[in-house]
Amino acid sequence: MRAMAIAQSRQPMFILPNWPAPSNVRAAVTTRVGGVSIGPYAELNLAMHVGDDPRAVVENRRRVREALRLPAEPTWLNQVHGTHVVTAGAYSQPPTADASIARSAGAVCVVLTADCLPVLFCDEGGTCVAAAHAGWRGLASGILGETVAALGCAPHSLLAWLGPAIEQDAFEVGDEVREQFLARNRAHDSAFVRNARGRWQADLYALARTELTCLGVTRIFGGGFGCFADAKRFFSYRRENRTGRMGTFIWREQ
Numbered sequence: 001m002r003a004m005a006i007a008q009s010r011q012p013m014f015i016l017p018n019w020p021a022p023s024n025v026r027a028a029v030t031t032r033v034g035g036v037s038i039g040p041y042a043e044l045n046l047a048m049h050v051g052d053d054p055r056a057v058v059e060n061r062r063r064v065r066e067a068l069r070l071p072a073e074p075t076w077l078n079q080v081h082g083t084h085v086v087t088a089g090a091y092s093q094p095p096t097a098d099a100s101i102a103r104s105a106g107a108v109c110v111v112l113t114a115d116c117l118p119v120l121f122c123d124e125g126g127t128c129v130a131a132a133h134a135g136w137r138g139l140a141s142g143i144l145g146e147t148v149a150a151l152g153c154a155p156h157s158l159l160a161w162l163g164p165a166i167e168q169d170a171f172e173v174g175d176e177v178r179e180q181f182l183a184r185n186r187a188h189d190s191a192f193v194r195n196a197r198g199r200w201q202a203d204l205y206a207l208a209r210t211e212l213t214c215l216g217v218t219r220i221f222g223g224g225f226g227c228f229a230d231a232k233r234f235f236s237y238r239r240e241n242r243t244g245r246m247g248t249f250i251w252r253e254q
Contacts, residue, residue, distance in 0.1 A: 011031055013067060014068070021122050024105075024252055027161070040243050043060075046244070075107070076110060081135055084097040085100065085101060088100045088102040099133065106252070109130060109249065109250050112246065113164070114234070121217075130150070130250070139207050140180045140184060154216075159221065162220065164225035168201050170238060170239075173202045
């Protein structure tokens with residue numbers, strides 16, 4: 001096994017969402033700090049599919065479980081930028097999905113990201129939670145709507161929190177991406193700014209907020225992160241291409 005090292009850093013291992021979730025709902029996002037991966041995956045890479053040493057990933061996941069005192073192994077997903085939603089629980093292999101929900105205490109939802117937007121959900125009564133992987137493809141295809149539908153709660157009873165994602169200044173897209181969103185909802189036009197290259201700077205946070213508001217989810221928190229610029233805290237696929245992934249977790253304690 002290759003040598004492992006923990007880089008010294010003053011950055012925290014976790015970001016805790018600042019939202020008025022019920023007291024029995026727990027949530028956290030990992031930064032890239034506090035793990036044993038090295039090279040482009042340093043330090044706390046949680047993804048098995050990016051080329052990192054699997055033994056390092058196993059140790060990183062163990063550290064997260066221990067630090068967060070997770071009640072069960074998280075439901076790791078095989079994410080494909082789609083719209084399938086599964087119920088968190090024990091699977092022999094990671095299910096192919098881009099969101100998971102949990103109505104039972106102790107089941108842990110998680111999505112992995114490195115620029116794409118993680119979105120957490122809970123209802124005001126603390127009876128259900130969800131985590132969704134919302135990159136631009138997932139947003140344009142309706143992953144947030146599928147997640148809300150799978151939760152089965154009245155949209156007005158839900159809270160949503162938007163985690164670390166790529167900032168608009170760093171996220172350039174072509175006409176084809178903008179056209180997909182405008183075909184879905186003309187209100188998405190305000191999330192795109194034309195740049196000097198004749199392309200578009202897309203705001204994932206604005207796109208998600210519009211999607212959620214149209215679904216009837218109006219209590220939306222979080223946002224304002226910048227994965228591309230903040231290399232000390234976050235992995236960014238667009239910045240580095242070969243890189244690790246952060247995890248965004250949510251579960252119910254009771």
